[in-house]
Amino acid sequence: MDEKLASPVSSSHSASSLDDPAAKVQELKRIYRKIDLNIVPLMFFCYFLQFLDKVLVNYANIMGISKALHFVGNDFSWMATAFFIGYAVAEFPQGYLIQKFPVSKVLGFNVLLWGIVVCCTAATQSFASVAAVRTLLGMFEAVITPALVMITSQWYTRKQATLRTGIWYCGLGAGQVMGGLISWAAQHGSTTSSFQGWRIMFVAVGVFNLFVAVAVILLMPNSITSAKFLTEDEKALVEEVLARDQAGSGKKVFHVSGIWDALKDLQVWLLFVNTILIVIPSGIITTFSATIINSIFLTPMKSALLNMPAGAISIFATLAGSYAIYFNLPRWLSIIALLIPTIIGAALMSFAKSKGGALAGVYLINFDVAPPGPHLRSGRCQHAGIHEKGYRQRHHCHCLLHRKHHRPTDVPGQGCAPVSSRQNHRSRRCRLIHCGYDSAESPLRHAQCQDGCCPRGGGGGHQPRRD
Known part of the structure; x- marks a missing residue:
């Protein structure tokens, strides 16, 4: 004889909360507000700091780092490139670490290490030393995107993850805004002593990294089951929701066949090519935007402040793309819509005759940073479970992982x-x-x-x- 079974949420929840769908929805909203308050801010600050660390050389360039370290020729460009060389080399080793160890701890210790490296940048005295430091910084920051994508997938369903990914991805624009403000403040320091303003800037940001690293290590749970801010009943309810969505924090297993599956998938190659084409102009944003603005207005302080609205545009574009996808606008259409202002901005930077037109181009090209957000959400959704139409897994190139329960x-x-x-x-x-x-x-x-x-x-x- 059929009988109604016990709910995964036990005695602490009333019978009505078990049987009434509306009450259960409200309970889940309450639980996820707790999760959002404990998880999302930490992810946001991690992404904010990794981008701020990258753009510091952008502001340092207008603050005299090239003169202080005796750069010649293309030394500044090579110093900026050193970061991305380290980043590329460390992608797969970092991916291995987040499979073998708790991803939150791997992320936290990497933030700690790159905070120390950022502080060490202030002590560099030559091109060789700063290039070595930037290479190490790239290696430690290579963990950031796959780690945050994995953490998001551990706590949120695919639809929920869309907005949460957009929120922590806004750390990119926030890094631009805060970087301009920090640069402007640091430029009020001494320009004649051996500890110039750009060195003060690196130390200040590096120390803040250390505080965030400690917070991530101590406060971010390894999984739902180890979350101290949730009761056992709340954990069971969240796990049930994730199980229905084929998401969650299951065991991580790497299969070599996953690489072959990814190489055979046309969508992976389209994402790869699209990412390459987007990342190339984004170098303007991370490395040269403040220098370009300074070449127009010729005042470093004003250039630092004028670069801040570019970060606000990045935040707007990221949130607009996230909400569009959340309300079921196709990802491909969202990406195309975000790239149109980027193309207009590039044209203005190339052909505008006035200072205002060139500055508008610098701002508009910041729409370019938003499309990788839909890429991450697309890869996460395809990695997390089965494509309902094709009954097969697709893998984003950042997430070549299989879960035992997928x-x-x-x-x-x-x-x-x-x-x-x-x-x-x-x-x-x-x-x-x-x-x-x-x-x-x-x-x-x-x-x-x-x-x-x-x-x-x-x-x-x-x-x-x-x-």
Whole structure:
């Protein structure tokens, strides 16, 4: 005889909260407000600092770093390039670390290390020393994007992740705004002593990095189950929601076949080419925008302040793209819409005859920083589960990871699927798309099992729930 099973949310929740969908929605909203307050600000500050660290050389260039370190020829350009060389070299090693260790701890210790490196930049005395420091900085900051994408996927469903990704991605624009303000303030320091204003700027930002690193290490949970700000019942409810969305913090397993799958996927190549074409002009923003503005107005203080609105435009473009995707505007259309002002800005920078026109071009080209946000959300959604139309996984080039509970045999609406022996799992496990039951990791009940693969379902004694 069928009977109604116990809910994953136990005695602390009233019976009405178990049976009333509206009450359950309100409960989830309350829980996710707690998650947002504890997780999103830390992710935002991490992304804010990694971009601020990159653009510091942009402001340092108008504050005299080239003269102080005796740069000649293209030394400044090579110093800026050194960061991205280190970044590219460390991408895969950092990816390995976030698979083998808790991603929040890997992120926190990298923030700590790059904070120390930023402070050390103030002590450099030559091109060779600053290039070495910038290379190390790139290596430590290579963790930032895959780590934040993974953390977001651990806590949020695919739809929820759209806005949260947009929020922490706004750290990029905030870094531009705050960088201009810090540069303007630092330029009031001594210009004749050995500790010039640009050195003060690097020390100040580096110390702030250290405080954020400690906060990430101590306050950001490794997973839902280790979150001290959630009760056991709240954790169970969040895990249920993520299980239904085929998301969450399951075990991370790397398969070499995932690389081959990505190489065969046309969409991965389209994202790759699109990212390359977007990143090339973004170098203007991270390295040369303040220098370009300074060449127009010839005053470093004014140039630092005039570069701040560019960050505000980056924030606006990021939020506009995030909300457009959240309300189901196609990603490709969002990306194209964001690139149109970028093209206009590039044309103004190239051909405008007036100072105002050239400055407008610098501002408009900042729309270029927003399209990678939809790329991250696209890769995250495709990595997190099964494409409902094609029943197959696609992988973003940043996320070549498989989760043990994401398998091509799990098809929405088809009950549960046993794990094949060739996947080398130690226990039989079952993923019920509708209820989120995982017999090895998240014993969420009130499920419906159709073919007996679950020890609690079918013939295993777990009766289906009658809705």
